[in-house]
Amino acid sequence: MYDLVIIGYGPGGYSASLLALRKGLNIAIVEESKLGGNCLNRACIPTKYYWTGAKFIEKLDVLSNYGIFIDKNKIDFKQAFEKKNEAIKYLRKSLRQLLKSKKVNVYKGKGKIIDKNKILVVDKDGNQSIVEAKNIIIATGSKPNSVGNLKLDNKYIMSTDFLLEKLDNLPKSVLIVGGGVAGCELGYILNKYGVNVYIVELKDRLLPSRDVSKDISRHLLRKFKKLGIKTFFNTTIEDYKIENGFIDVKLSNGENLKVGKIVLSVGRVPNSDNIDEIGIEKDNKGFIKVNQFLQTNYSNIYAIGDVIKSPMLAYTSSMEGEIAVKNILGEKIQPSYEYIPYAIFSAYEIAYIGLNEETAKEKGINITYGMYSYSFNEKAVDESDTDGFIKLFFDKSDKRFLGGYIMGSFASELMHLLEIALRESYTAEQLHNLIYFHPSITEIIPFASYDVAEGKLF
């Protein structure tokens, strides 16, 4: 009997295994598909791979600023696809090697909990095995959502998962259904790789999430317009027809589009079907219910990541994975979602944390803010990458940092500093008074804090 069996080896399962191995637990993995889960194989990692390519394509335009004269011959997505696969294969191999060197058994197949200490694993050929475990972590993740009348065929109509994992050739035009994070990320990438991109969004803006400032949506939309990405808000697909290798789409606003492919980017649902025979409790959307220690209704069975109702992020899954293992080891730790930074890799690198204009108002908190533009930042000028800005929010009375966002290069990396500032309740003055390299992009932070810390310059 294993000390711990982890079902699903995405970021959550991986993270749980890393800590369990450090602590000397005897563990096994059950994984139905590829090691690394959605994140590595068909979400975060391929997205950032292609995004890097898209940014490089953009940067070709500034090379002459550095005396680098090139002829742009060809943009070949097939080659990017193959090299992307190589990169992911390399990362998967390092997971496999880790498990091998630590002598961790990996049961390939679909796991079903048939007893609070037993998992039935059925592989793709129908072979069955029973794995016994003192503790179980369910980390089976999520799968793409679908919408009403659009049928996924992976030829004309596909999920973002399929696009990121399998698509090796790009059509001339793509209609993306959903202007959320994945839609905005893929929209930008496809645009840069030469595709004519349309985005249809049910709500009235890009990134229509409560935590995303409307300001961010506005700036991103302006950039999309410049890039030639066409957006339709408050709009749905009313009907479609596949004819002569194209999809004729009728939008709810009355317009008609003819596109090569449709990509569905309308959120994800938990991967919790058929996961047990012992009555593990789920909510009406299929999320596994857990208590504050990540335990299901069986105290030795934990659930983490996209399969529970917490932010559907690789890195909160990782946090939950470590916490579940600590709790298995006898601690009583609760995950905290208070200081989560968010990042979006689109036409801008975007990151945010904490409150914004709208959410502060909802909460009745009086805020004051500071801003700074990348165009005043010397490092950004040195890098010919000055399109961006930062906005930071502080409590009006005590000037403590409450949240903020960055649109511009390295936004996601810089956000970690603001995460600590939020955790440590830094005031504008403290944030301003750290020692910052000059020149560095990070200097946008002390300059954005300066007005609040020491009074306005203008």
Next chain:
Amino acid sequence: MYDLVIIGYGPGGYSASLLALRKGLNIAIVEESKLGGNCLNRACIPTKYYWTGAKFIEKLDVLSNYGIFIDKNKIDFKQAFEKKNEAIKYLRKSLRQLLKSKKVNVYKGKGKIIDKNKILVVDKDGNQSIVEAKNIIIATGSKPNSVGNLKLDNKYIMSTDFLLEKLDNLPKSVLIVGGGVAGCELGYILNKYGVNVYIVELKDRLLPSRDVSKDISRHLLRKFKKLGIKTFFNTTIEDYKIENGFIDVKLSNGENLKVGKIVLSVGRVPNSDNIDEIGIEKDNKGFIKVNQFLQTNYSNIYAIGDVIKSPMLAYTSSMEGEIAVKNILGEKIQPSYEYIPYAIFSAYEIAYIGLNEETAKEKGINITYGMYSYSFNEKAVDESDTDGFIKLFFDKSDKRFLGGYIMGSFASELMHLLEIALRESYTAEQLHNLIYFHPSITEIIPFASYDVAEGKLF
């Protein structure tokens, strides 16, 4: 009479002016040369500009990973030089516009303090004016050092300042005297722009500073060898002769080199000649003496930046500028140099803070450490930029973070997070347990902390 006159408008003077203006002081500037000082015109900013170009040249080799096929036609330094000048002109213009919009008088000329409240300014045509000031900040910076028998002629033998500000065409070969920060930065840049580079260093390693771990020097040297940069340690120039457009150099190790130019990169000396007639005290190296509040022997006259004996860094000058203004306004603040991060832009982006293997040993502190390689970092793999590593040091007993270094992409930006960790005395566990984006380069930090925080994996 002005509330404050600042002599020298580099980063220190600029920073002092920004705070003084926010606080409503009536200020004036005395500047002999260009606004922005050495940093903007002939050091930090042009270095990072050219470094960006060098990195772009390097990155041309990975573009095909993203399906981007290009023909490299030509690397033209002259064009880089001109565009560099445009970028710097743009930044200087923003300084000028700031001063203009705030109606700040700028006295162009050399300033000499002739009375504790009077500065004589002589412009380049010999015109004199007297500027009266309640308080004075001396921020005149530094100038390149020279060595023994090498005579600067700015044709064959030049300072780094001249190279970065004025040189518009590169020779086939360059000998850099001094393997410190500037030597290593320029060596890499010149190499990437096609120059055959030699570095002669008096001591036994690159970056021979006490605070730079020998490990960093070793890794950088290995990379330099790969790039074809030739280094000579424990070596000086014994003699040289200029003949037929080349310099014949005889090294102390007996070797002879024939190079197009020699660049002196042997440190800097304070710009304090002829600065006053009132006996402002200096040390024997010309550094202006200040007390813990940055006051000279005249309590209304402050000195900041390279002209005093503190780290010769743009960003410590800026810190001192703000502190001097605060003290003028009646506060009693002492600059702290405990948490200064350092960065070097060479064949690697390098950054470090706090203790390292050698300095911990000197201090008798027992340390434990954690490391992580960029080659395991998913974002670095996505960016085809996996050559690098991080090493973090912790107190062996309480596991508090004591210092560390990073060699790899974004090292300088990431270092700010470690600066806060050092200020806040974070333990390895605290550092590990922050929430980090996945994938992000910043994730090298929690992974490098993991062994110390939770026990070794292997």
